[in-house]
Amino acid sequence: MIRTATVDDVPVIHTMIRELAEYERARESAKATEAQLREALFGAHPAAFALIAEDAEGPVGFALWFRNFSTWTGTHGVYLEDLYVRPEARGGGHGKALLTALAEICTERGYERFEWSVLDWNEPSIGFYRSIGAEPMDGWTVFRLTGDALHNLAGVSNVNAA
Template sequence: MIREATPDDVPVIHAMIGELAAYERAPEAAQATEAQLKEALFGAQPAAFALIAEADDAPVGFALWFRHFSTWTGTQGVYLEDLFVRPEARGDGHGKALLAALAEICVTRGYERFEWSVLDWNEPSIGFYRSIGARPMDEWTVFRLTGEELHNLAATSRVNAA
């Protein structure tokens, strides 16, 4: 079963984010707190949304996503930030069910793109994504600014952010 997350799910989402970070070989990178997740998902202006996969009334996976906008299509889309299914529940269709639920959100709302990133070494996931018809965007490279570089660039801003 796939359902929308509720505020009561924040602790389990937080725990699964930690499990995902460990799987992705970066456990120290998962720094978000439960309070931050609760605000991001259920605050006055949610920045993200989440779905929960359940088996036998217990959460076994989640998808955390947000809306983005394409200037080319003129429509919003879904960006999947995290997809995770606990190891003991893998192979039971929960990952595909979470992706199908997000695809349904796209189709129902008229969104033309559903996108996500995957680590180059994660062959099991890459194979799974290809099996459902997803195509890698090989001609695109993800760039990221964080830490000192982010602050350095911001210091050059000429926007009056009063």
């Protein structure tokens, strides 16, 4: 079963984000707090949205997404920030069900793109995405500014640097 997340799901979403970070070999980078997630998902101006995959035992996965915008199509789209299914529930169709629910959101709202990133080494996920018709964006490289580089470009000192 796929359902829209509620504020009561924040602790389990937080836990699964940390599990995902562990799987992606970057647990130390998963710094978001439950309070930050609660505000981002359920505050006065939500920045993101989440779906929960459940089985008889309870939540087994989630998808966290936000709207983006394409200047080429002139429409919004969905950017999938995180898709995670707990290891013991993989192969049960939960990942595909989450992606299907997001594809339905796109089509119902007239969004023309549904995009996400995947780590180059994550062959099981890449194979799964290809099996549903997703195509890699060859010729594109993701860039990111964080920490000192971000603050230097903004022309401010990073007073929060660890």
